[in-house]
Amino acid sequence: MPERIVVPFGPQHPVLPEPIHLDLVLEDETVVEAIPSIGYIHRGLERLIEKREFTEYVYVAERICGICSFMHALCYCQGIEEIMKIEVPDRAKYLRTIWSECSRLHSHLLWLGLFADGMGFENLFMRSWQLRESVLDVLEDTTGGRVIQGTCKVGGVRRDIGAEKLDEMHRALDPFEEQCRELGDIFLNDDTVKYRLQGLGVISKDEAYALGAVGPTARASGVAMDHRETGYAAYGDLGFKPVVETAGDCYARCAVRVKEIYASINLIRQAIDQMPEGPLDVKVKGTPDGEYFSRVEQPRGEVIHYLKGNGSKHLSRARIRTPTLANIPPLVKMLPGAQLADVPVVVLSIDPCISCTER
Amino acid sequence: MGIFQMTKTVLRNLFGGPATRQYPAVPARTSSLTRGHVAFEPSTCRSCGICSRRCPCEAIHLDKEAKVWEINRMRCIACGDCVEGCPFGSITMEQTYLPPVVEHVVERYTITYVKPEKPAKKPAEESTGA
Amino acid sequence: MTVREEQTIIDVALENLTREVERVHADGYRLVQIGCTDLGGSYEVNYSFDKGYQFKNLRLTIGPEAEVPSISGIYWGAFVYENEMHDLFGIPVTGINIDFKGTFIKTVEKYPFSVTRKGGDSCRNA
Numbered sequence: 001m002p003e004r005i006v007v008p009f010g011p012q013h014p015v016l017p018e019p020i021h022l023d024l025v026l027e028d029e030t031v032v033e034a035i036p037s038i039g040y041i042h043r044g045l046e047r048l049i050e051k052r053e054f055t056e057y058v059y060v061a062e063r064i065c066g067i068c069s070f071m072h073a074l075c076y077c078q079g080i081e082e083i084m085k086i087e088v089p090d091r092a093k094y095l096r097t098i099w100s101e102c103s104r105l106h107s108h109l110l111w112l113g114l115f116a117d118g119m120g121f122e123n124l125f126m127r128s129w130q131l132r133e134s135v136l137d138v139l140e141d142t143t144g145g146r147v148i149q150g151t152c153k154v155g156g157v158r159r160d161i162g163a164e165k166l167d168e169m170h171r172a173l174d175p176f177e178e179q180c181r182e183l184g185d186i187f188l189n190d191d192t193v194k195y196r197l198q199g200l201g202v203i204s205k206d207e208a209y210a211l212g213a214v215g216p217t218a219r220a221s222g223v224a225m226d227h228r229e230t231g232y233a234a235y236g237d238l239g240f241k242p243v244v245e246t247a248g249d250c251y252a253r254c255a256v257r258v259k260e261i262y263a264s265i266n267l268i269r270q271a272i273d274q275m276p277e278g279p280l281d282v283k284v285k286g287t288p289d290g291e292y293f294s295r296v297e298q299p300r301g302e303v304i305h306y307l308k309g310n311g312s313k314h315l316s317r318a319r320i321r322t323p324t325l326a327n328i329p330p331l332v333k334m335l336p337g338a339q340l341a342d343v344p345v346v347v348l349s350i351d352p353c354i355s356c357t358e359r
Numbered sequence: 360m361g362i363f364q365m366t367k368t369v370l371r372n373l374f375g376g377p378a379t380r381q382y383p384a385v386p387a388r389t390s391s392l393t394r395g396h397v398a399f400e401p402s403t404c405r406s407c408g409i410c411s412r413r414c415p416c417e418a419i420h421l422d423k424e425a426k427v428w429e430i431n432r433m434r435c436i437a438c439g440d441c442v443e444g445c446p447f448g449s450i451t452m453e454q455t456y457l458p459p460v461v462e463h464v465v466e467r468y469t470i471t472y473v474k475p476e477k478p479a480k481k482p483a484e485e486s487t488g489a
Numbered sequence: 490m491t492v493r494e495e496q497t498i499i500d501v502a503l504e505n506l507t508r509e510v511e512r513v514h515a516d517g518y519r520l521v522q523i524g525c526t527d528l529g530g531s532y533e534v535n536y537s538f539d540k541g542y543q544f545k546n547l548r549l550t551i552g553p554e555a556e557v558p559s560i561s562g563i564y565w566g567a568f569v570y571e572n573e574m575h576d577l578f579g580i581p582v583t584g585i586n587i588d589f590k591g592t593f594i595k596t597v598e599k600y601p602f603s604v605t606r607k608g609g610d611s612c613r614n615a
Contacts, residue, residue: 035587039576039595047602056415059438127368130378137388144392144452150438158443159392182368190364211566212520230542293496293537293544306524306535319524319535325573326522329566358594 002027007340011040015118015344018354022347026340034335036328042358049318054080054288054309055154057318061305064320065356066147067110068298070103072305073152076318078232079294079307080154084286090234090276092156097234097271099139099149100296101264106135106147107299108257108264109180111351112187115254118348119196124186131179138169156281170272177265184258197251201334201346204248213330214323215301216256217350221248227297238270250349257351260299287313298323300351324350324357389454394437396457397450399428401468404449410441432457432464498535498546503555506536509547510560513538518545520560523570525578527602532580536560551580561586569593577602 005026011019019040025033045064049057061076062069074096081088113128136146142161143149151159161169187193203213208221218225219242226242228235243259245252288309295304301323308317327350338346372378380388389395406426411419418434419441421427442452501509518538526533528550534557536547551557557574559582561567571582572593579600591599 037589037593039593042594042596044601052415056413056440059415059436059440063436123365123369127372133378137390140388140393141390142392144390144394144439148436150394186364186368191362209519210564212564227542293546295544302521304522304537306522308526317526319522319526321522321524321570325569326566328569333565 020354029340031335031338034332041355045359046318049315053313054315067107070099070149071296071298075294075296075305077152077154079292079305082292083288083290089279091278092280093234094271094275095157101268104264104299106132108261115348118344155284166272173269180261187258200250202249203334211329212326214326217327220245220252220256222246227302253349322356324353393454395453395455398453399468400449401471403447404470409444413440413444426470428468430466496544501547510563514563520564525574556581559584
């Protein structure tokens with residue numbers, strides 16, 4: 001029996017933008033066990049809810065994560081709206097959908113870039129981020145912030161997108177989609193990428209479901225689970241279908257994200273086409289009293305904001321479960337059997353967002 | 360079969376010129392909505408205090424007695440809530456980002472707003488007392 | 490396609506917890522999260538499950554000294570939430586499959602989210 005050694009991986013590692021630590025137990029070069037550990041950037045944002053008014057906490061919720069910031073705000077607002085029985089105007093719902101999908105686009109393009117960098121394809125990394133930049137420009141033009149949008153509020157949205165800008169966005173979608181397909185083609189069809197990713201970090205459908213995997217990690221294993229199917233915001237009107245792959249390896253997780261980029265472009269196109277006229281927000285009266293588990297599909301999977309109000313303007317508890325926390329158990333099951341050199345790629349394939357996870 | 364999938368993109372990038380800009384020689388891209396930093400106009404502020412109450416990160420402090428309006432630049436997250444809340448348009452959002460600093464910046468402004476003379480309706484004793 | 494999301498909350502007693510979770514597991518639900526709420530002395534623990542967007546909650550209300558049995562024998566992935574529960578609230582969870590013994594989330598002060606164990610208000614960013 002070969003000798004076992006423990007190799008610490010992270011919290012500082014070139015492929016990790018954020019600190020997660022894994023203790024890898026190796027037999028020769030093969031991983032036999034992985035033990036995760038987080039806790040380097042715990043900020044206690046959940047407790048901050050007791051000090052901030054429920055309308056102000058949107059800004060805090062948005063800053064939980066720098067990538068899915070809009071979706072955190074959306075999830076929080078939807079939770080409060082559900083508790084207070086606020087009906088959001090249609091136009092606000094559509095605008096929320098557009099911004100959500102823009103966030104998803106830029107998150108997936110960011111991830112594709114990081115992933116390409118992780119597997120050593122730096123040229124592709126640059127190209128992904130070049131495309132991402134155009135999404136960020138649209139977000140800045142429409143909301144005023146590149147990654148922290150600040151447009152979602154309890155009861156609606158804070159800004160409108162004018163008809164002219166919507167037209168411009170619609171016209172820009174076709175060339176953008178063409179560029180994305182060119183990029184996706186490299187990820188999906190290039191042999192170098194395939195050799196690197198196929199059969200790596202496999203997790204079966206049953207395993208993924210039992211371990212509570214969410215988002216692209218679950219969908220790549222064939223679990224057709226996407227919270228957008230419940231039709232929150234405007235997704236109910238847009239004919240949404242989840243993207244599912246069956247192989248369950250790193251390549252499938254990559255393919256899900258590439259195809260979700262196409263799906264997102266399509267959703268934005270439809271949302272612009274069907275954009276209703278009307279008011280942007282409703283006036284919020286009273287204070288939240290009650291509890292709700294608000295769920296939204298983020299680029300990384302399903303996020304949960306558990307909100308509990310006690311009738312005062314400060315909520316008594318917010319509990320935020322981010323997708324990466326749910327994806328850590330699948331990651332631990334994926335790693336055994338992988339080579340040490342493949343560990344960075346496998347870890348990246350769940351799209352870890354650690355500052356989000358620790359809140 | 361795909362081995363040279365990237366070639367087209369590489370060639371285009373090679374002859375297409377850089378996609379980045381020579382920052383800071385060329386200024387960063389902004390739009391009319393960009394939230395750069397909060398600017399304050401002391402001559403129109405009527406010390407209502409809405410901004411300091413609305414600020415989610417408690418960056419703004421208003422001393423009504425001393426007529427001093429303060430903003431802690433290190434706390435401000437440029438969310439723009441104060442800009443939306445200000446009923447007198449004294450707070451505006453500028454598109455430019457502030458330069459990096461090495462120490463905490465608290466900007467103080469002395470409010471110079473002077474309450475205009477009320478058009479005297481009743482020439483009674485009340486106005487002499489005020 | 491729109492699915493109406495139902496959310497049900499079922500109260501369970503501490504001694505019935507493992508049995509109830511086993512039943513939910515047999516019904517084909519997946520574990521969504523385990524969350525804890527401090528009620529000023531006692532704790533409310535929510536075990537959330539989901540199946541086809543139908544949301545089911547088992548709610549456990551426990552006193553400050555109670556020990557909670559781990560459900561990681563039924564749902565292997567529960568260890569992240571249970572360690573988190575222990576590290577932030579200080580609730581002793583017995584029999585976790587991967588027990589970090591308080592080092593999963595490393596905080597300067599022990600059990601920062603617990604009022605009774607910590608004493609007083611720990612939120613400094615007032």
